[in-house]
Amino acid sequence: MELESRQMLVGWLRYFGLTLALYLAALALSIWAIDARIAGAERTLLILAPILPGMALIWLTIRSYRRCDEFIRLRILQSASVAAVVTAVAALIYFFLELLGLPRLSAAWTSNLLWMVFVVQMVKLLATGK
Amino acid sequence: MKNIVPELRAERGWTQAELAKKLHVSRQTVNAIETGRYDASLPLAFAIAELFQKRIEEIFCR
Numbered sequence: 001m002e003l004e005s006r007q008m009l010v011g012w013l014r015y016f017g018l019t020l021a022l023y024l025a026a027l028a029l030s031i032w033a034i035d036a037r038i039a040g041a042e043r044t045l046l047i048l049a050p051i052l053p054g055m056a057l058i059w060l061t062i063r064s065y066r067r068c069d070e071f072i073r074l075r076i077l078q079s080a081s082v083a084a085v086v087t088a089v090a091a092l093i094y095f096f097l098e099l100l101g102l103p104r105l106s107a108a109w110t111s112n113l114l115w116m117v118f119v120v121q122m123v124k125l126l127a128t129g130k
Numbered sequence: 131m132k133n134i135v136p137e138l139r140a141e142r143g144w145t146q147a148e149l150a151k152k153l154h155v156s157r158q159t160v161n162a163i164e165t166g167r168y169d170a171s172l173p174l175a176f177a178i179a180e181l182f183q184k185r186i187e188e189i190f191c192r
Contacts, residue, residue, distance in 0.1 A: 068156075069154070069155040069156050069159050070155075070159070070170075070171050070174065071155070071156070071158065071159035071162050071163075071168050072156055072158065072159065074168075125158060126158070128158065128161070
């Protein structure tokens with residue numbers, strides 16, 4: 001990877017990592033507040049805390065997408081489409097396998113699979129054209 | 131779509147990264163155009179033509 005792309009990636013990872021850490025911290029606080037012995041406005045504020053960093057994550061993602069050039073945007077869209085189709089088909093196949101007796105899996109696996117397929121394609125894109 | 135971008139770039143002694151910087155795109159985009167995996171949009175084709183001081187049809191052909 002050339003220097004400019006690497007600097008962009010490091011910059012993006014720094015912002016995204018920081019916002020994600022903030023989001024996860026707020027999420028932990030929110031989950032804690034549900035059962036904690038606090039009431040009133042403080043409880044409401046704590047439970048709603050992940051909303052702002054969550055919105056920031058969405059904004060960062062859209063900003064990063066808009067900063068990409070036309071070819072990268074196209075590849076991102078293609079990767080997202082492939083990831084969505086693969087996940088949908090895999091989920092449907094596993095639904096039938098569950099009927100045949102395979103263990104029930106958490107819905108979080110669909111999200112994991114979606115991201116895995118998407119990330120693999122993005123890494124492939126970065127690795128091409130050496 | 132075929133193109134002579136690699137030849138034009140080589141004539142000027144530029145790397146793909148240098149050409150990408152001049153066109154304000156990623157090196158992956160330049161590589162994809164040169165290898166024929168991606169057809170540049172009209173604005174990008176104009177930018178390439180302007181940079182190499184040639185007409186679009188002189189650079190890109192079927």
